[in-house]
Amino acid sequence: MHALTLVETGDLKASFYTFEGVVQALNGVGIVLNQGETYGLVGESGCGKSVTVRSLMRIIQAPGRIDSGRIVLFLNRDDRTHGIDIVHRSEAYMQSIRGSDISMIFQEPAAALNPVLTIDYQVGESFRFHRMEQMLDETLIDLDAARGARRRFSPARFAQSISAALLRRERDGLGRYAERVQVIDNELYLLEEKQDGQSEGRKGELNARRDRARSKDAFVSLARHFPFLRRYRRKLDATIHRHVVELLTMLGIPNPENVAERYPHELSGGMQQRIVIAIALACHPTLLVADEPTSNLDVTIQAQIVELIKTLKKTFISSVLFITHDLGLVAEMCDRVTVMYAGDVSETATVKELFRNPLHPYTTGLLASVPKEVQDEELAMIPGAVPNLIAPPPGCRFHPRCPHRMTICSLEKPVTIEHSPGHWVACHLYTEKDAPHV
Amino acid sequence: MSSLETKITGATGRAEHPRWQEFLFTTRRFLSNPLSVIGLTLIVFFGIIAILAPVIEPPKYPDHYRIPHTGFRIEPTPPSAAHPLGTTQQQYDMLYGLVWGTRSAFMIGVLVVAANLLIGVLLGAIAGYFGGTVDEIIMRITDIFYAIPFLIMAMALVVAIGRGLKAVVIVLIILEWPSYTRVLRSDILVTRGRDFILAARASGASHMRIIFTHILPNAMYSVLILASLNIGTTILTAAALSFLGLGSETGTADWGQIVSLCRNWIVGAPGNRFAYWYTVFIPGFVISLFVLGWNLLGDAVRDVFDPKMRRR
Numbered sequence: 127m128h129a130l131t132l133v134e135t136g137d138l139k140a141s142f143y144t145f146e147g148v149v150q151a152l153n154g155v156g157i158v159l160n161q162g163e164t165y166g167l168v169g170e171s172g173c174g175k176s177v178t179v180r181s182l183m184r185i186i187q188a189p190g191r192i193d194s195g196r197i198v199l200f201l202n203r204d205d206r207t208h209g210i211d212i213v214h215r216s217e218a219y220m221q222s223i224r225g226s227d228i229s230m231i232f233q234e235p236a237a238a239l240n241p242v243l244t245i246d247y248q249v250g251e252s253f254r255f256h257r258m259e260q261m262l263d264e265t266l267i268d269l270d271a272a273r274g275a276r277r278r279f280s281p282a283r284f285a286q287s288i289s290a291a292l293l294r295r296e297r298d299g300l301g302r303y304a305e306r307v308q309v310i311d312n313e314l315y316l317l318e319e320k321q322d323g324q325s326e327g328r329k330g331e332l333n334a335r336r337d338r339a340r341s342k343d344a345f346v347s348l349a350r351h352f353p354f355l356r357r358y359r360r361k362l363d364a365t366i367h368r369h370v371v372e373l374l375t376m377l378g379i380p381n382p383e384n385v386a387e388r389y390p391h392e393l394s395g396g397m398q399q400r401i402v403i404a405i406a407l408a409c410h411p412t413l414l415v416a417d418e419p420t421s422n423l424d425v426t427i428q429a430q431i432v433e434l435i436k437t438l439k440k441t442f443i444s445s446v447l448f449i450t451h452d453l454g455l456v457a458e459m460c461d462r463v464t465v466m467y468a469g470d471v472s473e474t475a476t477v478k479e480l481f482r483n484p485l486h487p488y489t490t491g492l493l494a495s496v497p498k499e500v501q502d503e504e505l506a507m508i509p510g511a512v513p514n515l516i517a518p519p520p521g522c523r524f525h526p527r528c529p530h531r532m533t534i535c536s537l538e539k540p541v542t543i544e545h546s547p548g549h550w551v552a553c554h555l556y557t558e559k560d561a562p563h564v
Numbered sequence: 565m566s567s568l569e570t571k572i573t574g575a576t577g578r579a580e581h582p583r584w585q586e587f588l589f590t591t592r593r594f595l596s597n598p599l600s601v602i603g604l605t606l607i608v609f610f611g612i613i614a615i616l617a618p619v620i621e622p623p624k625y626p627d628h629y630r631i632p633h634t635g636f637r638i639e640p641t642p643p644s645a646a647h648p649l650g651t652t653q654q655q656y657d658m659l660y661g662l663v664w665g666t667r668s669a670f671m672i673g674v675l676v677v678a679a680n681l682l683i684g685v686l687l688g689a690i691a692g693y694f695g696g697t698v699d700e701i702i703m704r705i706t707d708i709f710y711a712i713p714f715l716i717m718a719m720a721l722v723v724a725i726g727r728g729l730k731a732v733v734i735v736l737i738i739l740e741w742p743s744y745t746r747v748l749r750s751d752i753l754v755t756r757g758r759d760f761i762l763a764a765r766a767s768g769a770s771h772m773r774i775i776f777t778h779i780l781p782n783a784m785y786s787v788l789i790l791a792s793l794n795i796g797t798t799i800l801t802a803a804a805l806s807f808l809g810l811g812s813e814t815g816t817a818d819w820g821q822i823v824s825l826c827r828n829w830i831v832g833a834p835g836n837r838f839a840y841w842y843t844v845f846i847p848g849f850v851i852s853l854f855v856l857g858w859n860l861l862g863d864a865v866r867d868v869f870d871p872k873m874r875r876r
Contacts (some may be wrong), residue, residue, distance in 0.1 A: 180762075185766055188695055221770055223768075224765065224768040233759075234759060241782065252768075255767065255768040402763070406767070
């Protein structure tokens with residue numbers, strides 16, 4: 127079966143412009159993630175795993191920037207052959223897919239939750255950002271039902287009528303916004319692969335127009351910021367709260383009503399990570415990016431969270447991009463793996479192939495440094511440390527630590543070749559004719 | 565339903581709500597410190613005087629802030645039945661000036677600090693969050709304000725705008741916002757780098773939403789504390805300007821103005837240094853009490869708000 131591509135990056139370069147110099151964090155990263163698979167991204171700390179996934183969502187923090195390359199997402203459910211290159215897309219477009227189509231779980235759950243907001247509010251934000259129309263519709267239905275049950279002329283009924291009118295107005299505003307944006311997106315989609323000057327100009331114009339479009343009605347935004355007056359939104363808050371509790375229940379959080387009322391510091395680490403997962407899953411994303419989700423949890427909780435992500439993958443999400451430095455986890459979770467080193471992709475293969483037949487010297491070194499069940503001799507290690515990326519080694523960035531280095535290694539960056547079907551490697555050992563056989 | 569039962573069933577009533585609990589804790593914490601209670605009492609006392617000013621001292625002119633005076637005699641008179649706190653130079657009634665001056669003091673303090681908060685928070689948030697060129701421009705402007713001696717700049721601006729309480733308020737607003745901007749910016753820089761901001765971006769939050777619902781509630785405390793401490797300082801500065809003859813017009817109910825009317829009598833009469841003690845002592849004492857009240861209250865606000873201090 128030919129797998130459908132979901133995300134494809136090509137020659138992605140990102141740098142951090144610091145006072146000490148330019149940190150070349152990504153040096154032409156190319157990964158391809160297929161629909162429905164769990165994809166592992168492995169490497170030492172500081173090898174660019176996190177930067178890669180942050181550029182997928184375009185949330186690299188200043189002073190970082192994507193320099194060049196392309197990130198193509200195939201999110202259109204009807205047409206899987208054409209993707210959207212998000213590098214040049216408008217910020218408004220990115221905001222509409224972040225958390226909705228792609229969402230992310232962070233390494234440290236305690237840090238990823240805002241200490242001053244309740245769980246209810248933080249989980250509810252996902253619904254507010256991406257499912258507002260649905261929330262408003264449900265609230266309006268509820269309000270209509272409640273009004274029907276009341277006496278004809280009662281103050282409560284009057285208040286509900288006002289509330290319903292304001293919410294309906296907001297709903298209409300969102301509907302109009304969605305229509306307008308849909309038109310822009312359709313045209314952008316058709317222009318996607320055209321490169322000539324005229325369509326580039328049109329693209330820029332459309333992106334700018336998309337950024338300018340406002341979803342909110344001025345009247346409604348005024349009303350919702352007035353104390354007392356904004357009480358008309360209480361019914362909406364109740365609807366969102368209901369969805370939050372539903373979601374928390376689904377994730378197996380005990381006593382969800384109570385947990386929703388709490389602040390992050392009142393929960394344990396494992397529970398906090400579940401909340402972070404709940405936020406990420408609220409809108410049923412196509413791709414879930416898990417940035418070392420278990421590194422800061424203790425082993426039993428780790429197992430629970432891994433188990434949770436595995437079950438969720440079956441029911442909720444189609445694909446998972448799993449970042450870790452734990453090779454055991456990779457073996458357990460992933461279908462395919464990419465090994466990264468210092469901003470370069472070293473090797474990509476299916477998990478089985480990678481563990482049985484590692485090609486890149488760095489992968490071999492990594493695998494050798496994992497403690498075995500029966501460990502007789504001292505644990506192997508890769509000598510040296512990850513280079514400073516302000517002045518990375520020339521040629522192959524791994525060559526100073528490589529046991530098989532040749533003269534060419536310090537001169538030229540190796541090209542990525544498909545060594546055997548589905549097994550890609552970037553190493554001169556496999557491209558040079560006179561390379562020693564390993 | 566007992567509170568234990570409420571906890572188990574998860575239905576939280578008002579008494580169990582975390583915000584309510586937090587509020588109770590804060591109040592208890594506030595009331596347990598005698599200094600904060602003194603500060604609060606002082607401010608409430610002045611507040612009551614300000615509100616009841618027309619009752620305590622019924623106004624005599626359509627412009628309520630004009631102090632009535634009986635005659636133009638230069639020499640101040642000591643407290644008497646007609647003038648319970650004496651009169652100043654040119655026979656302005658001291659009590660009337662002090663009572664109505666409370667209103668001016670609140671107006672100056674609250675107006676200046678509120679405007680400063682608004683400008684400072686807005687600019688600080690923009691500078692801290694967006695960084696780059698915007699940040700550079702805003703922060704260099706604050707540097708310019710810091711580079712010029714405060715009082716000299718204030719005097720020059722008051723002269724340029726024209727005397728009067730309004731001018732003092734405007735000048736203080738123009739000159740004091742940079743400190744708020746600086747403090748807020750530094751707090752925002754710290755908060756901005758935290759993971760939950762990245763998480764909020766990753767779930768699709770817009771810049772405005774991140775600034776106002778995620779960053780500001782985490783970074784506001786220092787600025788709020790600064791503001792409550794600054795109300796006292798602001799009033800002192802306004803009084804200083806009035807004392808120098810640059811504030812309100814002669815005869816306006818404003819504490820600085822009253823002190824300035826007493827300027828010539830500070831040294832007393834030849835042979836009797838304390839002949840006119842009341843002219844300096846009474847308004848000076850009132851100003852000190854007011855500033856002290858705000859400072860104590862500011863300290864209390866810090867103790868209550870600062871997460872590092874509050875759990876001690």
